[in-house]
Amino acid sequence: MHTLEPYFNWRNLYIAAEDPLSPFFEYQNSEVHFTDSIYNFLIHPQWDSMESETLFLKVIYADYQHGFAVIELMGEWNDLLNNDIMTLKRNIIELMIGEGINKYILICENVLNFHGDLEADDYYDEWQDELEDGWIVMLNLRDHVLSEMSRFGIDRYLVMGGKLDDMSWRTRHPKQLFEIIDAVVMRRLGG
Template structure:
């Protein structure tokens, strides 16, 4: 797992630690030292710690004009043991909503597991309610994670699956990715 690093080819366009509006403004990642781990596995030092034992992320692009963010996730989303949705919502998302971000693209190909908590729906519901005309789209979930999230009804808050599970996002400029996802999400929401 220490070789899985966040996507870096958009760094010339956006760096969260250099953005004064970002929750990660001033965040220092080590270039050489492995400081975080998931269970007994070291993870690449470029992932940002959100005070979860198992879930790490990287905000790889934000556009304040169009109000969207692209966030890459890594590890295990564990609402059951660690209430990761609360940690993510309170520590990252609420700060971004205050800055006008209402559309979220979550890149989840490095999300290895999901564990639901039946009482954690409040945070998903709250996040969705605070977006007004916004949305949360999840890209490239592993099949077993998609099944688990759907089984517990998380798909009523997050747009996921179908064509969103096979998006070649690295070949696009972030604004092109946003336009494509926005088009797909709006089609789904209008049905």
């Protein structure tokens, strides 16, 4: 797990630690010291902590003019034990909503497992309600994670599956990725 690092080819376009509107403004990652772990497995030091024991992230792009952010996730999404949706919502998303972000692209190819909780859907519902005309997309979910999230009804709040599970995003500019995903979401929502 220590070799999985956040996508870095957009750093010439955006760095969350240098963005005064970002929840990670002035956040400092070690370049050499491995300080975080998931279940005693060290993770790459460039991942940012959202105060979860098992789920880390990196805001790899934010565009306040168009109201969207691309967030890469890594680890185990555990609502059952850690209430990760509450932690993500309270510690990161609410701050971003306050700055005008209402569309979220969550890169999930490094989300290795999902453990749901039937009581945790309040936070998914709350997040969706606060977005007005926005949306939350989960991109490139692993099959077993998609299946488990669907089993818990998370797909009622987040757009996932289909073309979104095999999207080549690294070769695109973030605004181009946003336009493609926005078109997919609008088709699904009948807009």
